[in-house]
Amino acid sequence: MGKYSDDTTWDDVVPLPQDDGGPNPLAAIAYTDEYSEAMSYLRAVMAKNEMSERTLSLTEDIIDMNAAHYTVWLYRSEILKALNSDLSKELEWLNETALAHQKNYQIWHHRQLVVDRLDSCKGEADFISQMFELDAKNYHVWSYRQWLVRRFELWNEGELEATEKLIEEDVRNNSAWNHRFFLVSGSKPPKTEDKPVVEREIHQVATTNNKHRFAQEAIRTAPQNQSPWNYLRGIISAANMPISSQLEFVNEFASVDSEREDSVKSSHALDLLAEIYAAEKEQSEKAVKAYDLLATKYDPIRANYWAYLKDQLSQGQVAA
Secondary structure: OOOOOOOHHHOOOOOOOOOOOOOOOOOOOOOOHHHHHHHHHHHHHHHOOOOOHHHHHHHHHHHHHOOOOHHHHHHHHHHHHHHOOOHHHHHHHHHHHHHHOOOOHHHHHHHHHHHHHHOOOOOHHHHHHHHHHHOOOOHHHHHHHHHHHHHHOOOOOOHHHHHHHHHHHOOOOHHHHHHHHHHHOOOOOOEEOOEEHHHHHHHHHHOOOOOOOHHHHHHHHOOOOHHHHHHHHHHHHHOOOOHHHHHHHHOOOEOOOOOOHHHEOOHHHHHHHHHHHHOOHHHHHHHHHHHHHHHHHHOHHHHHHHHHHHHHHHOOOOOO
16 A cells, blocks of 8 residues: 555556565665655656656655655656746745755755756845845855856846845855855956956955955954955955055954064964065064964964974975
8 A cells, every 4th residue: 555556647657666685685775665665656657768747746756755866856857848847836846845955955956957947047036045044054055056146147136245244144154255255256247337346346355445345344343254364365366466465454463573462363364464474585584473373372273284384484485
């Protein structure tokens, strides 16, 4: 007795049970009866390459029981294509499925295939926001969002503003910082106000007279948060500006010229300060002091790394 064996619409199908290695398998997988039956019918219809409404329904049933079964997802995608199914309805079902299985990769790969075929990203930003309300650092959602930006040229469609909002909510949202840098360093950003996105961002972050620099203000909020420091480095590098241009700002959080206890408020600032000094031969003694402080007090877990950079410095090689 079972859901499919009792359904007359499946009378023409001979189920193919899983072969675990004979009547007495060494390590049989403990599937539920419902799942075993559904998979037996799936094997049978896949063997015939059947593309029908009932096979589509079967894949939905199996996905509800095991959303990580990538073979079923691929088969479902082929069925949708063969039947020329309403993909907007597929997205509605995917919304419910994604909310129920937040960490599942296959859902987002399937969604990418569906949206690509629809050739429209309408409503996707709203659903992504809904997902981020549950987990603003969901890796699969962020990967999908980057695909959307590339696929539909969304470089300047409110994406920067969206990252600002998420970072304001959680300055330690590394995923939002990563997406922001992806946007400003994108290979084909459109022009707005006669300036590419990356140029406007560099102006905001790197100019000396701008009091509203996004990364710098985020650093002031949480000096020991590494993400905005990395972001700042990336923007400076993208602008082909010398890292020394940030010396005045870095000195707000780290100094090797003072013996005061609060002279270093961030190990990441001290790291950047060491790099600035290492790039200038006349400042090599300060770079050595910064590396020593990192190794002995502010980041001792990477003492060997700081010792290596210090050794490179003594050999006349500037650390990258």
